[in-house]
Amino acid sequence: MTDLHWMTASDAAKAFAAKTLSPVEMMTALLQRVEALDPKLNAFIRLDGDAAMDAARSAEREIAAGRVRGPLHGVPVGIKDIIDVAGLPTTAHSKILLDNVAKADAVVVGKLRQAGAIVMGKLSTHEFAIGGPSFDLPFPPARNPWNPDHHPGGSSSGSGAGVAAGLFPMALGTDTGGSVRNPASVCGIVGLKPTYGLVSRRGVMPLSFTLDHVGPMTRTVADNALMLDVIAGHDSGDPGSSATQERNFGRTIGRGVRGMRIGFVRHFHETDVPAHPEVTAALEDAARLFQAEGAEVETVRLPTLAEFAGINRVILCSEAWSIHGPWLRTRPGDYGQLARRRLLPGAFMNAGDYVGAQRRRAELIAAVEDALRDYDVLLCASSMDPASRIDDAAETARTYPRQARAPFNVTGHPALAMMSGLSSNGLPVSLQLVGRYFDDATVLRVAAAYEHIAGWHKRKPPIG
Amino acid sequence: MDRELAAAMARAAGLDKALAEFPDDVMGAAAQALDNAGAVQYPTDPAAEPWPPMRPGVGL
Numbered sequence: 001m002t003d004l005h006w007m008t009a010s011d012a013a014k015a016f017a018a019k020t021l022s023p024v025e026m027m028t029a030l031l032q033r034v035e036a037l038d039p040k041l042n043a044f045i046r047l048d049g050d051a052a053m054d055a056a057r058s059a060e061r062e063i064a065a066g067r068v069r070g071p072l073h074g075v076p077v078g079i080k081d082i083i084d085v086a087g088l089p090t091t092a093h094s095k096i097l098l099d100n101v102a103k104a105d106a107v108v109v110g111k112l113r114q115a116g117a118i119v120m121g122k123l124s125t126h127e128f129a130i131g132g133p134s135f136d137l138p139f140p141p142a143r144n145p146w147n148p149d150h151h152p153g154g155s156s157s158g159s160g161a162g163v164a165a166g167l168f169p170m171a172l173g174t175d176t177g178g179s180v181r182n183p184a185s186v187c188g189i190v191g192l193k194p195t196y197g198l199v200s201r202r203g204v205m206p207l208s209f210t211l212d213h214v215g216p217m218t219r220t221v222a223d224n225a226l227m228l229d230v231i232a233g234h235d236s237g238d239p240g241s242s243a244t245q246e247r248n249f250g251r252t253i254g255r256g257v258r259g260m261r262i263g264f265v266r267h268f269h270e271t272d273v274p275a276h277p278e279v280t281a282a283l284e285d286a287a288r289l290f291q292a293e294g295a296e297v298e299t300v301r302l303p304t305l306a307e308f309a310g311i312n313r314v315i316l317c318s319e320a321w322s323i324h325g326p327w328l329r330t331r332p333g334d335y336g337q338l339a340r341r342r343l344l345p346g347a348f349m350n351a352g353d354y355v356g357a358q359r360r361r362a363e364l365i366a367a368v369e370d371a372l373r374d375y376d377v378l379l380c381a382s383s384m385d386p387a388s389r390i391d392d393a394a395e396t397a398r399t400y401p402r403q404a405r406a407p408f409n410v411t412g413h414p415a416l417a418m419m420s421g422l423s424s425n426g427l428p429v430s431l432q433l434v435g436r437y438f439d440d441a442t443v444l445r446v447a448a449a450y451e452h453i454a455g456w457h458k459r460k461p462p463i464g
Numbered sequence: 465m466d467r468e469l470a471a472a473m474a475r476a477a478g479l480d481k482a483l484a485e486f487p488d489d490v491m492g493a494a495a496q497a498l499d500n501a502g503a504v505q506y507p508t509d510p511a512a513e514p515w516p517p518m519r520p521g522v523g524l
Contacts, residue, residue, distance in 0.1 A: 210515070310503035317500065325478070332482035332489075340486065344493030347477040348470070349501055356506040358514030363507060365515060 004029035005166035006460065009075045009223040012169060013116075016063055016074040023063070023074030027056035027118065030076055034120075034167050037464050040148050042140045043162035045081045046088060047121040052076065055118040072230060073116025078162050078171040081122040082129050082205040083214070085109050092205050093125045095138050095334045096327055106203025107238070108172060108214050108231045115230040120168050123158030129179055129207045130155060130320070131339025133390050143390060144187060145461040146427050150387040151396055153183035159217045160187035164461055170227050171217045176207045177312050178382075178405025180215040181417035181432065186387040188419040188428030188459065190224045190447065191217045193405075195438050196412030197242035199228075200235035208319040209240070210358075211312065211409040220457055221418070221448040225250030228440065244438050252445040258294030260446065262287075263375035265302055268404040272305040275384040275402075279429045282421035283381060286431050289453050290379070290446075300371050300378065303364050308407035311364060314349060314357035315410075321346025365411045368434075372413070377446050378434040380404050382417040386427035404432060414440040416447050419456040426462070470494035 004026050007015070015021035031049050038044055059074035079085055082092045084102035086109075091097045105113065113119070124142040126132025132154050133141035142157035144150040145165035152161040156173030160183025163171050173180040175193040184191025192215045199214045206212055216227035229250070234243040264287050269275035275283075287297045321328075324343045332340060371378065384402035388395040408415035413434050420431040431450075435443035451457050474483045474490050483490050 306503065307505065310500060313500040314504055317497065328482060329478040330481065332479075333485055337486075337489065340482075341489050341492060341496075344479070344482070344489060345497035345500060347479055348465075348473055348494045348497035353497075353501040353504070355514055357501075357504050359507045359512045360504055362513060362515045 005033045007169065008220050009072065009169040009218065010226055012075050013072055016059070017068055019063065023056040023059040023118070024053070026074070027053055027076060030120070030168060033464060037165055038167065040143065041145060041161050041165055042124055042142045043078070043158040043165065043167055045091060045093060045122045045124055045139050045158065048088060048119065052118050052120045059116065059118065068116070070115035070230070071226060072112065075117050075170070076120045076168045077112055077117045078120050078123045078159060078168045079109060080125050080156050080159050080171070080173050082125055082174060083109060083172055084203040085119055085122065088122055090205060091138070092128045093137055093139055094127045094339070096331060098138060104203065107200035107235050109203070111231050111233070123162060123171060125157060126155035127336050127339040128205065128324070129174055129176060130342045131336050132157065133396065134336040134338050136336045141390065144387050145463045146188065149389055149391070150427060151186065151390045153186040153387065155179040156183050156217065160184055160189060160191070163187070163189045163217050163219055165463055169219065170223055173215055173217045174204060175213045175215050175409065176211045176316060177409055178403055180217060181382050181405045181415065182403065184217055184417040185382040185430035186428055188456065188461070189217060189219050190221055190416065190418045191215060192224050192228065192416045192440065192443070193408060193414065194228060194232065194440050195414045197240050198232050198244060198246070198438065198440065200233070200238045200241055202235055202237045206323055208316040210319065211316055213409070221444055221451050222250055222253060225253060225444045246438055249441045249444055252441055253448040255445060256293055257290055257446055257449045260295045260376045261374065262290055262295050262297045262446070263300030263371055263378045264297050265378055265380035266299050267301060268305055269381035269384060273384050273402050275381055276386065278421065278423045279381060279384055282429045283379070283431055286420055286450060286454070287379060289450065293449060293453060297379070300375060302371060302407070303367050305404055305407065308364060308410050309401065311357050311361050311410050312406040314353055315361070317346035318349050318354040321349070361410055368407070368411045368413060372436045376442055380432050380434065382430040382432040386423040386425070386429055408434055413437060414443050416443050418447055418451065420454065421456065422459065465494045465498050467491060
């Protein structure tokens with residue numbers, strides 16, 4: 001049998017339903033692994049082990065009695081600590097919210113529980129999903145399971161590290177400028193930023209209202225689709241939520257890419273922000289694999305990364321200031337230095353800057369929409385470099401903005417990051433796939449085809 | 465940005481405490497804001513409207 005800690009959510013759910021495996025067995029194995037590895041990884045801010053084991057016993061009894069709650073019954077999940085779980089603190093990894101106990105589950109957590117998933121605990125993040133990796137916070141930063149001396153990406157750091165290390169098969173992350181896809185990229189897993197409006201953000205600490213997304217983080221594409229099936233759906237309590245009835249996001253997985261048209265955004269990593277040679281080589285390999293599988297791959301141009309990044313920063317800082325202004329005025333010393341420095345610029349932007357950025361945003365959206373009229377999906381870089389050393393603040397500061405994720409927070413299109421190789425020093429490199437609005441299923445289909453032919457998901461970090 | 469102007473803007477934003485305790489962070493933020501806003505190519509068409517048209521129920 002596969003080691004239980006490497007079992008996918010899909011396989012675990014099937015095994016539970018078939019009564020060939022108990023949720024208690026799996027939870028026991030995972031809690032033992034957390035005990036052994038998390039002191040090195042710091043994926044958890046708060047492990048809720050007793051409650052998770054109680055829930056596993058309940059799931060075992062219910063399944064034995066023939067009462068299957070849903071497609072994730074008995075499957076463990078980790079939750080980024082800016083997302084509310086009833087009865088547990090939502091600290092956002094910050095001193096500011098140390099005593100902030102959630103009264104109710106976020107909508108996404110409620111949906112996971114309705115589907116039968118078991119919450120294992122709250123996961124490390126960059127402070128308020130923006131300030132990290134930081135060593136001046138109440139909790140240590142998460143570390144990369146491929147090499148704990150390296151950064152696991154952020155801001156959904158614990159989600160990426162924990163999924164990659166086999167501490168849980170799936171996790172929730174959030175993504176405002178790439179924070180699901182960054183840890184997915186450098187931890188070698190699958191992270192999807194769904195279409196804006198597809199997944200509710202109610203009960204999630206906001207960073208930037210028009211850029212924030214909640215997304216699934218998993219080790220396989222099929223698990224990602226399964227998790228998205230559960231968490232997607234309209235929420236009248238989220239002003240950005242759409243009323244799409246879209247379901248079964250994995251319905252076209254397995255159909256391959258023959259006949260599909262893929263636009264390859266080469267200028268992102270060739271000229272806008274020149275990538276590490278191993279990232280570039282892996283992207284070219286991916287393009288060749290898609291062609292070999294029958295897809296048509298053509299070079300396509302979008303506005304530059306600098307354009308997208310500028311818009312992302314003005315909007316993010318302006319909206320974040322409207323949230324953090326009261327605390328920055330009264331408790332500036334309770335923020336870590338990185339979060340404070342990244343949030344304060346919003347105080348110096350004016351209404352004209354913000355509205356101007358939103359007006360230019362509409363033009364950038366139109367440019368991406370034009371490209372997606374000709375192509376089923378876009379292929380591009382995610383991170384331009386493998387993970388930096390976590391103790392090298394200068395290198396982290398240099399590499400952190402070298403990415404191509406923020407464009408799709410600006411536009412709201414679905415975007416998925418996944419592993420595309422290993423660097424010469426044994427760290428994951430990645431690619432990104434981008435689709436049309438509410439066509440997350442096609443993004444997952446293309447990702448699944450790549451996963452099948454490239455097989456990187458079979459590689460595991462040399463830990464534990 | 466001129467430090468006196470930045471300090472005045474910080475005080476106008478209610479950041480007196482931050483200015484006293486973390487003056488370098490506040491000054492750095494002022495410079496960063498100027499860089500960020502200056503990097504945006506604002507539309508020249510006066511009729512260009514902003515995103516987002518938040519329309520629950522119909523999507524983007």
